[in-house]
Amino acid sequence: MKIKKGIGVSPGVVICQAVVLDAEEYRIPERHISAGLAGEEIDRLENALAGSREELIELRDNTAKRLGKETGAIFDFHLALLDDKSLLEKFRGKIEHESVTAEFAVAVVLREYAREFLQMPEYLAERVKDVYDIEKRILRRLIGQSREDLGHLTEDVVVLAHDMTPSQTANMDRDHIMGLAIDAGGRTSHTAIVARALGIPAVVGLNDITVSVDAGDMIIIDGNRGVVIVEPDEATIQEHRRFLQRQVEFTHELDRLRDLPAITMDGHEITLLGNIEFPSEATNVLAKGGLGVGLYRTEFLYLEKETEPTEEDHYQAYCKVIEVMEGRPVCIRTLDLGADKYTQAHSLIPERNPFLGLRSIRFCFQHLHIFRTQLRAVLRASMKGDVSIMFPLITTVMELRQAKMILRDVMEDLEEEGVEVRMDVPVGMMMEVPSAALQSNQFAQEVDFFSIGTNDLIQYTLAVDRTNERVAPLFTAAHPAVLRLIKDIIRAGQRHDVGVTLCGEMGGDPEYILLLLGMGLRTLSVAPPIIPELKKAIRSITIEHARRVARHVATFNTDKQIVSYLRDQIRQVMPEAY
Amino acid sequence: MSIQETEITLTNIHGLHARPATQFVQLANKYESKIEVIKNDLVVDGKSVTSMLTLGAEKGMSLRIRADGQDADKAISKLVELIGSKFGEE
Numbered sequence: 109m110k111i112k113k114g115i116g117v118s119p120g121v122v123i124c125q126a127v128v129l130d131a132e133e134y135r136i137p138e139r140h141i142s143a144g145l146a147g148e149e150i151d152r153l154e155n156a157l158a159g160s161r162e163e164l165i166e167l168r169d170n171t172a173k174r175l176g177k178e179t180g181a182i183f184d185f186h187l188a189l190l191d192d193k194s195l196l197e198k199f200r201g202k203i204e205h206e207s208v209t210a211e212f213a214v215a216v217v218l219r220e221y222a223r224e225f226l227q228m229p230e231y232l233a234e235r236v237k238d239v240y241d242i243e244k245r246i247l248r249r250l251i252g253q254s255r256e257d258l259g260h261l262t263e264d265v266v267v268l269a270h271d272m273t274p275s276q277t278a279n280m281d282r283d284h285i286m287g288l289a290i291d292a293g294g295r296t297s298h299t300a301i302v303a304r305a306l307g308i309p310a311v312v313g314l315n316d317i318t319v320s321v322d323a324g325d326m327i328i329i330d331g332n333r334g335v336v337i338v339e340p341d342e343a344t345i346q347e348h349r350r351f352l353q354r355q356v357e358f359t360h361e362l363d364r365l366r367d368l369p370a371i372t373m374d375g376h377e378i379t380l381l382g383n384i385e386f387p388s389e390a391t392n393v394l395a396k397g398g399l400g401v402g403l404y405r406t407e408f409l410y411l412e413k414e415t416e417p418t419e420e421d422h423y424q425a426y427c428k429v430i431e432v433m434e435g436r437p438v439c440i441r442t443l444d445l446g447a448d449k450y451t452q453a454h455s456l457i458p459e460r461n462p463f464l465g466l467r468s469i470r471f472c473f474q475h476l477h478i479f480r481t482q483l484r485a486v487l488r489a490s491m492k493g494d495v496s497i498m499f500p501l502i503t504t505v506m507e508l509r510q511a512k513m514i515l516r517d518v519m520e521d522l523e524e525e526g527v528e529v530r531m532d533v534p535v536g537m538m539m540e541v542p543s544a545a546l547q548s549n550q551f552a553q554e555v556d557f558f559s560i561g562t563n564d565l566i567q568y569t570l571a572v573d574r575t576n577e578r579v580a581p582l583f584t585a586a587h588p589a590v591l592r593l594i595k596d597i598i599r600a601g602q603r604h605d606v607g608v609t610l611c612g613e614m615g616g617d618p619e620y621i622l623l624l625l626g627m628g629l630r631t632l633s634v635a636p637p638i639i640p641e642l643k644k645a646i647r648s649i650t651i652e653h654a655r656r657v658a659r660h661v662a663t664f665n666t667d668k669q670i671v672s673y674l675r676d677q678i679r680q681v682m683p684e685a686y
Numbered sequence: 687m688s689i690q691e692t693e694i695t696l697t698n699i700h701g702l703h704a705r706p707a708t709q710f711v712q713l714a715n716k717y718e719s720k721i722e723v724i725k726n727d728l729v730v731d732g733k734s735v736t737s738m739l740t741l742g743a744e745k746g747m748s749l750r751i752r753a754d755g756q757d758a759d760k761a762i763s764k765l766v767e768l769i770g771s772k773f774g775e776e
Contacts, residue, residue: 181705188708188735191715195736221736228742235704235739 109341112314114289115580116334117300120309121348121355122266122287123340126327128318129269139209146204153199153210156249161190163245185235186242195221211250218243261285266327270318272299282306282388287329289317289336303331304616305385307392307637311336313580362640366397370643374650378625380643381437381633383611387425390432392636397643400437400494402633403559403611404429406482407445416478422485430493437494439559439609439633440486441538442511443478444468444500463573468501469511476514483518487529496534498559503541505550512554536607540564545593548600558601559633562612566590585614586667586674591623598628609633618645618682619674625651626658648681690758693750698772701744704735706773711735713768719755721765732765 141149164183172180189195195217202213222239261284271292286308290299293312303310309331321327321338328337328348337344370378381402382393393401409417409425430438446467459465472479486497499511512535522529539545540561548558562585567573569590572582585591594610601608609631614620616634618641624632625646634642657677664670698706714721714732721732725747730737732751743749749769753761 181708184712185704185708185735188711192711192734192736194731194734224740228739238704 109344110320110338112317112320112336112338114311114314114317114334114336115293116310116331117293117312118288118303118308118310119331120287120307121328121330121332121352122309123326123328123345123348123352124264124266124286126268126321126325127261127265128321129267129272139212140207141203141209143207146207149203149210150200152250153203153214156210156214156246157190157196159249160242160245161187164190182238185238186245189239189242190246211247214246214250215243266329268317268321268327272302287327287331288312289314289327289329291315291317301613301635302385304613304635304637305383305389307635359640362644365640365643365647366395368397368643368647370646372625372646372649372651372654374652376625376630376651378646379631380639380646381439381609381611381631382636382639383633384429384636387428387432389636390429393639394432396636396639398636398639400433400439401429402437402439402609402631403498404438404440406441406443410443410445417481419481419485419488422482423488426485426489426495427492430489430495433493435493437496439496439498439536440489441498441500441559442469442482442486443472444538446471463567469499469507470501473507473510479514480518483515484522487515487519487522487533488527490530490533491528495530496536496557498536498538498557500538500561501540501564502537502551503543505547505554508537508551508554538564539597540568540612542569542593545597548597549603552600552604552606555606557607557609558597560594560597560608560610560612562590562594562610562614565593565612566614569593584667584671585612585617585620586670588665588667588670591627591661591670594624595627602628607631616642618642619671619678621645622649622654622657622677623661623674624654625649626654626656626661645678645682653677653681688758689752689754690762691750691752692762692766693748694766694769695748696743696745696769698769699745701747702738702741704739707735707738709768709773710765711738713764714761717753717755717757717761719753719758719761721761722752722754724750724752 164187168180168183168187171183198217199210199213202208202217203210208216218239222236225236225239261281264284264286266287266289267280267285268289269291271290272288285306288299288303288308288310290310290312291314293299300310300312309329311329311331311334314336317336325339328340328344330336330348340348370380372378379399380397381400382389382396382398383403383405384390384393384401385405385408390401406422406425409421426438426440444467446462446465466474483497486495489495490497497515499508502508502511515535519529519531534556536557536559537544537551537555538561539548539558541564544551545565551558566583566585566587570582570584570587572579598608600606608629610624610629611633615624615632616638621642632642657674661670661673664673696702700706702710711733722729723732723738723741724730725741725743728741730741732738741749751762751765755761
């Protein structure tokens with residue numbers, strides 16, 4: 109039994125067998141394809157080989173530069189393997205004649221070679237490592253791109269990986285993945301957000317969990333304490349089973365709240381909405397008692413496929429969500445990507461400081477065709493339900509005006525084409541940059557609503573990269589400066605009768621609920637699984653208490669004081685949550 | 687122009703291990719001619735590194751190299767030169 113400590117980023121406990129990504133051995137089941145698809149499978153293979161070849165050439169040249177030509181030449185052997193016609197014919201032959209997937213063909217053929225090499229004189233037997241290395245390189249390409257990776261599991265597993273890319277999580281089989289344990293990352297990393305959205309336990313920042321575990325090992329992931337236990341003994345398993353039982357009872361109790369309103373004890377109604385990233389999550393919002401979608405992140409449309417999403421792709425996804433919500437509000441945020449594969453593919457040089465770079469709305473302004481395609485789809489979908497549209501990362505008033513102008517322009521285009529659109533679709537902006545928060549009174553005169561994105565607002569106010577685990581402890585919503593900006597935004601909204609929603613991670617933490625309601629916030633949008641717990645908290649407090657808490661918090665100077673005070677206050681009204 | 691064939695003895699320490707085999711194959715692939723390498727009665731494709739490695743050719747063994755095609759002459763002479771230079775090992 110081994111115990112590894114990390115950062116718990118999504119609560120819950122799970123006991124399950126592990127699948128390890130990026131490990132020595134990929135899990136390559138023999139899977140057959142229909143004969144007509146062999147051509148496609150061979151295309152996938154060729155793409156993977158071409159990609160591996162590029163990687164190797166770069167690796168060889170870089171290694172040669174750093175360690176000398178001789179060392180770099182190691183990769184010449186790898187390249188020669190990739191170019192080996194008899195090898196390629198064997199790959200192709202397997203796919204064509206035995207109708208297997210490209211990854212299975214690669215694994216089988218290369219393992220045959222590895223066995224052959226093992227029987228040769230010693231210096232050649234050593235080359236087996238190279239064969240394994242090349243196998244891994246090709247498989248990484250094949251599996252990385254394919255939906256089969258975590259897409260079609262037949263049994264429940266927890267996934268262990270060095271890091272997960274958005275496209276990996278996008279294609280994950282959500283019925284069978286019960287937990288995540290990741291080497292890299294911090295509290296607000298991509299994996300953490302996805303895990304919370306799916307309601308599965310996750311621990312990140314484990315450094316080397318992927319080398320400590322073999323595929324198939326029994327694992328306990330404890331997202332509450334940020335611990336991963338590898339091959340637990342019987343007593344440990346029993347202890348965690350008992351905990352799970354209690355957890356299930358608590359969840360059932362929360363589920364009973366589903367159809368009750370989120371109303372404080374002194375009668376103030378709070379609107380709880382759900383954040384979603386995939387259309388399929390919309391049903392979960394309703395199942396958990398959410399009153400609508402407060403933040404529909406559309407980035408996954410861009411990450412799911414290799415090609416740019418078409419207007420129709422957008423439209424279909426939006427319509428699916430709108431249909432499920434049956435007239436309840438759906439707030440669609442326009443493309444908010446940056447510093448990742450998609451935007452980097454559009455830029456000539458990698459950005460040195462991507463969080464301050466060409467991301468989000470800035471990226472859209474420089475790639476107008478992408479922006480306009482999305483806006484057309486949102487406007488068309490707006491006819492089907494209660495849709496609003498929201499622009500991310502607005503920093504200056506001019507940016508907001510520009511975005512609105514483009515929206516108006518697209519509306520006119522659609523009108524000219526005879527396509528029906530709602531001319532009065534509500535337009536809002538994310539409040540996630542300090543400059544915008546400080547100007548919230550000006551912005552309030554030009555939008556219909558604000559949505560406070562606390563993750564970015566904290567990152568930009570405190571100058572902390574939220575994905576860098578070495579500074580992640582400095583990332584806190586409780587910093588007095590952050591709280592003051594949030595208060596300013598809520599006040600400006602009230603003064604100008606502009607709706608204010610908070611959609612960041614902060615809103616999902618019951619610790620902050622008293623403070624936020626005390627500041628005047630009445631609408632929160634959180635990951636769907638959190639809605640019941642938050643509702644329970646809201647139903648246990650009074651606005652009067654909340655106001656007192658907010659006033660008191662304003663007298664503190666440090667985040668430490670604020671956090672411990674808030675914990676203490678919520679514990680008094682909702683002891684069972686802690 | 688035609689079929690060219692020649693015999694040569696491997697003189698470098700480890701015979702045709704991965705790096706020399708890679709060098710041989712890289713050079714062989716520069717020519718249009720079909721190139722085969724023969725050890726005893728085993729005939730393998732001189733343009734395929736996996737085939738070359740299956741020869742298990744060690745120091746002191748003699749190999750026949752056969753080239754068939756337009757540039758057979760040139761291919762043979764360059765490949766012999768490479769083996770003769772002990773693949774730049776020593």
